[in-house]
Amino acid sequence: MNDWPTRFEAELIRLGLQPGRARQLSTETADQAGENAADPDHFFGPAHLYARHLVAELQTPAAGTTATRCEAGPVMLRLSGVGKRYRSRTVFSGVDLAVRGGEVAAIVGANGCGKSTLLRICAGLTAPSSGTVHRVRRIGFVPQDGGLAGWLTADEHFTLFGAAAGMVPRKARSTGTHLASLLAWRPSGAQPVQELSGGTRQKLNLVLGQLHGPDLLLLDEPYQGFDQGAYLDFWRQVHAWRDAGRAVVVVTHLLHELQNVDHVLDLGAVSGGTA
Numbered sequence: 001m002n003d004w005p006t007r008f009e010a011e012l013i014r015l016g017l018q019p020g021r022a023r024q025l026s027t028e029t030a031d032q033a034g035e036n037a038a039d040p041d042h043f044f045g046p047a048h049l050y051a052r053h054l055v056a057e058l059q060t061p062a063a064g065t066t067a068t069r070c071e072a073g074p075v076m077l078r079l080s081g082v083g084k085r086y087r088s089r090t091v092f093s094g095v096d097l098a099v100r101g102g103e104v105a106a107i108v109g110a111n112g113c114g115k116s117t118l119l120r121i122c123a124g125l126t127a128p129s130s131g132t133v134h135r136v137r138r139i140g141f142v143p144q145d146g147g148l149a150g151w152l153t154a155d156e157h158f159t160l161f162g163a164a165a166g167m168v169p170r171k172a173r174s175t176g177t178h179l180a181s182l183l184a185w186r187p188s189g190a191q192p193v194q195e196l197s198g199g200t201r202q203k204l205n206l207v208l209g210q211l212h213g214p215d216l217l218l219l220d221e222p223y224q225g226f227d228q229g230a231y232l233d234f235w236r237q238v239h240a241w242r243d244a245g246r247a248v249v250v251v252t253h254l255l256h257e258l259q260n261v262d263h264v265l266d267l268g269a270v271s272g273g274t275a
């Protein structure tokens, strides 16, 4: 590791961020490059440029306060004053977010600030301690650690998940195969998913989350294990969903993608967050 994180952190402070927040972002960013086995210089570009870019992104209007895209559709997800406590510990509170069809929202923040918890609240899988959540009925949820059955093939997953959404097996398999092809993956018939690579299993998770054509997609760091090509395919997919009028909420650590989203919810900056 070179001194990229130090230069990055210094530039963030020079640009006006609090030292603690700058340290946190620097650590997260370095970790992200490490997880991708990449040098930060290659992954994010020059430290000072990425710091400027990031500060500009974090200064974009707060999540949920504006609908910046004129073609944005009806509200698909609305959080009002949402908070979560575990026993006496407040993880976050007072979260407001509105995401319309044709918009992408990113949830960012330090490890443990509650991003996955909030996404589960959005999906209706975890109850909030306070506030209200309104969502459309047809949602797709892609968790961080997927719910795959190792001994089943990809086709069998398509059939199983399709059946849960009322799709006949043939339709589920052809839809799954088509969606996989958009991620440059061709599932092979007999291979159980436990023999797939981590990145390919993640592609399967993404396909399963959208198999039934949901109006609202909730994605928890869905590109883990993706190579560069798959990663670019993924963001192309996100933009295609947005252009098709769907709403997307994505938990991400990859802050250089924030220019591609309509709302940024920085959980580290809300009440109860760790920033």
Ligand SMILES: Nc1ncnc2c1ncn2[C@@H]1O[C@H](COP(=O)(O)OP(=O)(O)OP(=O)(O)O)[C@@H](O)[C@H]1O
Binding pocket: 086, 091, 109, 110, 111, 112, 113, 114, 115, 116, 117, 118
């Ligand atoms: N069921 C639970 N019971 C008690 N505490 C929990 C529970 N689930 C999550 N937490 C705590 O809530 C906090 C937020 O967890 P969460 O996984 O949502 O954070 P995160 O921002 O997604 O983290 P990361 O970036 O590491 O994925 C953590 O401190 C975690 O330990």
